[in-house]
Amino acid sequence: MNSISNDVISAGLQKLNVSNLRPQQEAPLGVILSGADALVLLPTGGGKSLLYQLPAVLDGEGNLTLVLSPLRALQQDQVAALTAKGIRAAVLNSDLTPAQHTAVLQDACAHGGLLYLAPEQLQSPEVAGALAQADIVRIAVDEAHILAQTQDDFRRAYAEIGHFADTLPRRPQLLALTATATKADCRRIRDSLGMRDAKTFRTPIRRSNLRLSVKRIEAGKHGKTLETIRFQAVERVLENWNGEDSAIVYCPTVKMVKALHRWLKSRGYAIGKYHGKMKQAKRKHAQAAFMSEKTPIMVATNAFGLGIDKSDVRMVIHAGLPLSMDGYVQEIGRAGRDGKKSRCVLIYAKSDFERNKRILSRAGGKKAVRRKLKRLYALHNLIDSDGCLWREIEHHFGEKKQKRCGKCCNCVKKRK
Incomplete structure (x- = not known):
């Protein structure tokens, strides 16, 4: 060269x-x-x-x-x-x-x-x-x-x-x-x-080996709390996990990380937790256990994953709506780094969007808030779309839309 x-x-x-x-x-x-x-x-x-x-x-x-x-x-x-x-x-x-x-x-x-x-x-x-x-x-x-x-x-x-x-x-x-x-x-x-x-x-942002799904949940069914319904939805997705490769479950708050970690651990999952309020030594230990397969499932906030070089993450689950389209795409990018087929499932409730708006509206001046809300609205457009999810992501990042992926939840619905 x-x-x-x-x-x-x-x-x-x-x-x-x-x-x-x-x-x-x-x-x-x-x-x-x-x-x-x-x-x-x-x-x-x-x-x-x-x-x-x-x-x-x-x-x-x-x-x-x-x-x-x-x-x-x-x-x-x-x-x-x-x-x-x-x-x-x-x-x-x-x-x-x-x-x-x-x-x-x-x-x-x-x-x-x-x-x-x-x-x-x-x-x-x-x-x-x-x-x-x-x-x-x-x-x-x-x-x-x-x-x-x-x-x-x-x-x-x-x-x-x-x-x-x-x-x-x-x-x-x-x-x-x-x-x-x-x-x-x-x-x-x-x-x-x-x-x-x-x-x-x-490089095109689309990853053909990642199958994207969006699942909306609602509170009030059979007297269950929204938290219970959310956690049960996560568990149903994990039932398709092969038990051998790794999985990451992202939660929007530290409180939810702790509660979901307790929930899944009580059901026998080998699981770790990671969030920014943990002491550095504990975070380091949790990361090492995940990398060594001792705890193949990690429940974490978005503090986990940046720079984690683990090729066999077969599943990324979002147990709530992320704060931005950019954050969502960064986090699903931790799945399937070896090119093998992997699943990315976003579980959200209508109230997640309003919660995120409140969080972002408290962060910085008017211009900063507008920029952050724009990225949140881009993610809202994604979950509200009935079109190919990858095409929506490409549109946000200014890329030329490719043909429908044929594998995301919306493409599968239309095919059926």
């Missing part, structure tokens, strides 16, 4: 234990290896991390790639995998002691490789000062859709990444990677980072 020989690229792939590039990786990688900026949208599990790891492996001694990522678990997993292959990589975060923090920073600045950190770290004068003296050749922003949300007061440090890049003695290559972004989001990402003539690569 470009000035780098195929033999050199093959050697780098071999070092990463990658036998072949995926078709959707080839075009963006060609541009990235030429040194140009790039915005890449690949589905969850599509191989985004290779797009900055391979160039870093091919770099010379002392060249540093910064990987700005929102989740510590993702950072630590990737660094562990890289160092096991003999590739120089490190994590810089607040879990380190001051002495460890300084040592990791100095080593990365002196010897290069990949340094994983949250963008909040860049706000430290010690970190910014040290990195200004390093030979930073590349900044990769993972989960770049967050950049489009910073105007809503979400992780404001992301909004400063572009400014940080401009303050460096030599402007580095900028890469932005995400699974979901509308056309408007892409513009905001490019503007925020100040990406110069960045080429955008968008």
Whole structure:
């Protein structure tokens, strides 16, 4: 590709234990290896991390790639995998002691490789000062859709990444990677980072191996509470689970996570729970149990799943309406990462929509609330549609609608 020989690229792939590039990786990688900026949208599990790891492996001694990522678990997993292959990589975060923090920073600045950190770290004068003296050749922003949300007061440090890049003695290559972004989001990402003539690569968002279903529930039947009806609906879906692969059940609140976890555990399911209010050690333990198949079902809020590299999730269930179309698509993307058939079932009640409107209306100023409600209404349009669900998702993200999938609940109804 470009000035780098195929033999050199093959050697780098071999070092990463990658036998072949995926078709959707080839075009963006060609541009990235030429040194140009790039915005890449690949589905969850599509191989985004290779797009900055391979160039870093091919770099010379002392060249540093910064990987700005929102989740510590993702950072630590990737660094562990890289160092096991003999590739120089490190994590810089607040879990380190001051002495460890300084040592990791100095080593990365002196010897290069990949340094994983949250963008909040860049706000430290010690970190910014040290990195200004390093030979930073590349900044990769993972989960770049967050950049489009910073105007809503979400992780404001992301909004400063572009400014940080401009303050460096030599402007580095900028890469932005995400699974979901509308056309408007892409513009905001490019503007925020100040990406110069960045080429955008968008892989179709549709995943043909994911079968989507929407189920509406109603309270008041046989005197049952809405919670009981919701939990019974989740259990009916889990009856089709094979008991061997993994499943994730997303709940909109911590309270529901706890209650549904108790419900399913009392019925004999090997199940774990995960939410943002748990202590970090407990979250880490819950994630490890899920990854090792000790608890193959995870009940969680949307705090779980970002960056989780588990290929055999055969079922993603939403036990309530998510807050946005973007969040929904991110979460169903955790199913079937190995390309095998998997089910995604959204269970909702009419009251879920009003609850979400109340939550979002309390979050930020008028403009921020409008933007968030627009994403919620997009999801409402999806569940209210009698058309192909994948075509509705494609419309939201500004993609050309493909033919009907023939597999979602609406397509199956029409076929019958």
